[in-house]
Amino acid sequence: MAKSYTANINMSVYGAADDGEEYCHEIFLTKGSYDINLEADDTDVDLDLYIADNEGNILFEDESEDSDVSVEVEIYNEGVLRFYVKAFGDTKYTINISEQD
Numbered sequence: 001m002a003k004s005y006t007a008n009i010n011m012s013v014y015g016a017a018d019d020g021e022e023y024c025h026e027i028f029l030t031k032g033s034y035d036i037n038l039e040a041d042d043t044d045v046d047l048d049l050y051i052a053d054n055e056g057n058i059l060f061e062d063e064s065e066d067s068d069v070s071v072e073v074e075i076y077n078e079g080v081l082r083f084y085v086k087a088f089g090d091t092k093y094t095i096n097i098s099e100q101d
Contacts, residue, residue, distance in 0.1 A: 017087030
């Protein structure tokens, strides 16, 4: 079951991933611009990030072979976004969300 969070200005979500598994975090964001960073504790592990709105529309996807992902996202309608993290290896990870000025 997914957990829901509210992001005001700055927020960090922590998780642990097993090889080949996908994890979902539901986070409520208001309208605005956000810097989103996904960081793996183990830099040898590839993490993919997908961000979808409440209707399942993909707003961002990263399938690079990197352990870290950075993106700027513009939210036009407040609501719950789903952050999917897929791991290719075992690692803990952090999703940092910061509202831009």
